[in-house]
Amino acid sequence: MKKVTGRYLNWGVSVLVGIGVFLFWYVAYPHALSYQEQYQLFLWTWDYFVERISVPGGFADWLGEFIVQFYYVEWLGALLLALISVIVGRLAGWIPVALLLWLMGDPSVLLGYTLAIMIAMGTYKLNKFDGSKGLLIDLVVVPLAYWLVGPLAWVYVGLRLFRLRKSGWILPLYLLSLQLVAYRFLLLQWTLEMTFLPALYYRIPMMMPSLMWIIPIVTVIAFVVQSQFKSVKWLEPVQVILALALGYIGITTGYNKEMYELIRQDYLVRNERWGEIINRAKEYQVHTPFSSVCVNLALSQKRELADRMFDFWQSGEDALIMPRIRDLTSMLPSAEAFWRLGMVNSALRYFFDTQESILNGRTSGRCTKRIAECMIVNGHYQTAKKHLDLLKKSLFYHDWAVEAEALLGNETAINAHSVYGKLRQLRYKNDFLYSHFELYKMFGLLFMNNTKNTMALDYFMGQMLLEGQMQGFQQYLPAAEKYSGYREMPIGYQDAMYCIQKQGNVPDSPYANYVKRMMAERRKNESNDEAH
């Protein structure tokens, strides 16, 4: 009876964990799934598989990428994560699941890590042999496990050591020898840390968090404790309570609110959910240039930028387009803005550099797609084909790539294309060098190039306001009225004009507040500079 109750309890917990994890990712953090998916491009090729498994731990890495590709469909990604959590829970207990959920709050952690622990545990469960037969099997299994999951094979060895007791003393030495042999003869471009720690499963290998080596230890200890006290009836409830507590702590501390809000904004930009960006920003906006760029882009797509720009927090001169920053996220909203403005080369540059900023050397499906699109618009069909060929080897970008490939060289079709044709009309007709320091002039020239480019006009006027180019703003206001298509002068422009006339003395004026804040920041910076 007790056994049956225990089994039901265990299954009940499994179902609850499964549902909980599914809802967590699908409802609360779909943007985290999108984030992971966009920084890898899983290729369905033998070469890709061989390349991945050519290093210890590469199989788990490959499997992780295989699963992450399904994050493209959010519910499927959440479902797979729920399944993985349940499998890990049933193999290793719920405490490691809670810790893994905590760890996954760090967006640089790759799914391969969780899978490596799962495979190590699964391998342990499969090898039921003890004694000399078990040891003989381990002679084969340990190198195999090492090759499949890398340094996380220590989880397997740790558990086997517990099971075989004294007779298993050779296993740690065996694994250590394997690692040393790999270090000496195979992994000549790997450091000792990379060889012995699971850094392969972290996108910025040199900054691997300590939780990534704590979890395997806890997993082994938790499993040993469970095995030792199997008959103790309070063990399961205590484990569940501990897991819940750890899960709670993990979710509240491991998922940085501001960072995930920015990731969400980028996700909404990627999916062109402009209304949601604006509505969320009304409630909560992170005070960073990244957030300003997202909100302003959303406003521009709703044609509300001129009216409402300064109703939202603006970071400064970089609030419409951020300067280049070497990381894998910061430039994305600006790149999307460039793309929609018709500044195709600048979009290409930002997407390319974002792609190259992925420190584990993976390809981004999202960036590759945009890069190919930029090349199509620019008429660089051979290089576009190179990128499309890559996308054609993926699952979720394949159909799009095939359709895009059919356009290559077909000028008529491209010119008639709703997006590419329009961008060809909007882009610069003359060639000159981009200047980030003269951004408003860049927008102005773009607008002059095609006066139907109202987004360029909105950005031109907006950038002048951000930079405090009052004279320019007043000078071009009639043109803005003439070409913008607004029935009356936008409220934001009225407010700015009123501020200019009243020399900033307009209580509750959004623009006046922005100018005051900028002046205060400038004074503060100047005094800091003087102090230094």
Added chain:
Amino acid sequence: MKAMMKLTKIIYIISCCLFLSCSEKPTNPTKVDEVPNIYPDYIGVTIPVDIAPLDFNDADMDIECMDVVVKGSKGGEMHTNGEWADFDIDDWHSLTEQNTGGELVFTVCVKKNGQWWQYRDFKMYVSQHRLDEYGVTYRRIAPGYEVGGDIGIFQRDIHSFQETAILAECIVPGQCMNCHVANRTNPNTFNMQLRGSNGGTLIYKDGKQTYLTTKTDSTIANTSYSYWHPDGDYCAFSTNSIHQSFFVGTGQRIEVYDTFSNVLVLDTRTNELVLCPLLQTDDWETYPAFSADGKILYYCTAKPHRVPAEWDQVKYSLCKISFDAKTGTYGEHVDTLLNALELNKSFTYPRPSYDGKWLMYNVTTCGNFPVNHPEADLWLMNLETGETHPLTEANSNDTESFHNWSLNSHWFVFSSRRENGVYSMPYIAYIDENGRAGKPFLLPQRNPRKYYLEEMDSYNCIDFTSGKVEIDAREMHRKVFDNQRIQVKIR
């Protein structure tokens, strides 16, 4: 290592047996009076003995089978049959050896839509001049803008298809690695620049790694472009403030320019910089290169302009100054070999041949970074007569750059963007006694179409290496992140 190669070969042969679906012989082929459309275009190229097999594919993706018979004008024959022309390395080497100074005639049959077609035969020419270098070194980098990404310095055995990393990004993460510059293809003497928070100049001599900080109070920046003195004690550098700007149009993507630059020489024995007022002027001196005998230092120089606004006004002349390695002193006057203002061109990246006969350089309309200029071509100067001519056979409508010589000065390697305008790809070409280049060939690969079409990196700073570079990458990691640098001094 040999056992490993043998094992690889066995695995390869088994894989071929397992995976190559096509093995039938041509039956009643219809003759076509045109040469086959092959990738890469190896038709009429001049190749050295013992080069890796020049495998090729049919440029048409839809063929069912390819059958190739190669006959040597001096004897020998080989045959391959499969999805592409994939020659056995040893057989290929034997055939080229047997036909030194002769020709290889290729008969290509292709099966398409169930029908065999036989194309007109084409030839490759086997030079009597060998190319005995181990291979080539290069940096592989995505042709991006301001972020290097997953870059690495690699070497490739040109007699087989084996590529190995000299320094991969994963061992010095986040550090930008610049050109690996060897002294006359010597694998044991080279330098390399590292940029970023742990930047520095690596001098590698006979197994010893020395890391330097090369900016001093008397010089304007860390060192950049370099060239070794043949005796291996001195190395010439330029110090540049390098910037780049980006075009908004659909042609050239990037313009790289300096806002100042000078040339100097480093004595690697004492880590002292040897300066010369004639090379430290307000003009922009860059791209130093020693002559084969080490007595002359070539360099490029331009009048300063307001860049980036006047980027198209910046034109570099090619100059020279004498250098005495015994005393470590420069000559007292500068000779201008090619005057940019008179000729209205920019002359950069001089590379003297090691036999002292030629000087190869880039010609562009402006600027100092030819790799980004679609019009960049290779030219040759006869150092005895001063006569110049373009290497027409090697040039294309797109960029040629990053050239350098083999030790016997009968081969040169360079990168070209002729294929798609963005990706620099590695080419090798023969050059005869009169300075005429043969048709260049793309660095051979086992399955070239698959390799190059899937390759997402550019090859730059490509050079020959006479032996395999054996630097300890882990020592490099330690020293790079130790951040201990020797501060160079001014002599």
